[in-house]
Amino acid sequence: MQVDDTDRRILRRLQQDPNLPASELAELSGVTVATCSRRLEKLSRTGIIRGQHAVINWAALGYEVEVALRITLDKTNPRAFDEFLAEARDVPEVTEIQTFLGRVDVRLIVLARDMPHYQQIYRSRILTLPHIADIESLAHVATIKTDEVLPL
Numbered sequence: 001m002q003v004d005d006t007d008r009r010i011l012r013r014l015q016q017d018p019n020l021p022a023s024e025l026a027e028l029s030g031v032t033v034a035t036c037s038r039r040l041e042k043l044s045r046t047g048i049i050r051g052q053h054a055v056i057n058w059a060a061l062g063y064e065v066e067v068a069l070r071i072t073l074d075k076t077n078p079r080a081f082d083e084f085l086a087e088a089r090d091v092p093e094v095t096e097i098q099t100f101l102g103r104v105d106v107r108l109i110v111l112a113r114d115m116p117h118y119q120q121i122y123r124s125r126i127l128t129l130p131h132i133a134d135i136e137s138l139a140h141v142a143t144i145k146t147d148e149v150l151p152l
Contacts, residue, residue: 001042001046001048003043003048006029006030006031006035006039007039007043007048008152009029009030009031010025010029010031010036010039010040010043011043011048011049011152012152013025013028013029014040014049015148015149015150015152016149018052022036022037022040025040058111062113063111063112063113064112064113064114065111065112065113065114065115065117065118065139065140066109066110066111066112066139066140067109067110067112067118067122067137067138067139067140068107068108068109068110068137068138068140069107069108069109069110069126069135069136069137069138070104070106070107070135070136070137070138071084071104071105071106071107071108071132071134071135071136072103072104072105072132072133072134072135073105073106073131073132073133074131074132074133075105075133077131080130080131081099081105081106083130083131084106084129084130084131084132085097085099085106087129087130088106088108088129091108091110091121091125091126091129093110093111093112093121093125094108094109094110095109095110095111096108096109097109104136108126110122110126122137
């Protein structure tokens with residue numbers, strides 16, 4: 001799908017405040033409400049807008065520990081990736097799974113209430129995942145930037 005200047009204006013405003021009412025988004029983007037609605041529908045239908053979601057402050061809910069696990073899989077088994085990912089998806093405390101090319105195959109983001117809770121998750125849920133050859137743990141200290149907004 002080709003994105004024009006009107007689509008870019010709408011997307012810029014939407015990135016700044018995804019909770020804007022359609023009428024305000026249209027006004028700020030310089031289009032009518034009907035045009036704005038049609039454009040949003042088209043951007044969603046074509047997959048440019050993938051959805052909107054709530055961003056939860058997990059620390060405010062008592063989840064104080066975030067650990068990124070960089071995992072290298074034993075790739076001698078051709079099903080290693082599929083089997084590992086299928087089981088990793090079932091760990092509720094794993095909030096993100098990413099795959100990579102290179103020495104590290106998978107990164108898991110794990111949230112826990114505190115370090116004892118993390119140790120329990122690590123020992124009972126992570127270390128039991130199949131085909132792990134190596135794990136490197138990176139404890140999260142501070143978030144410097146989480147902005148997914150790009151200039152359009």
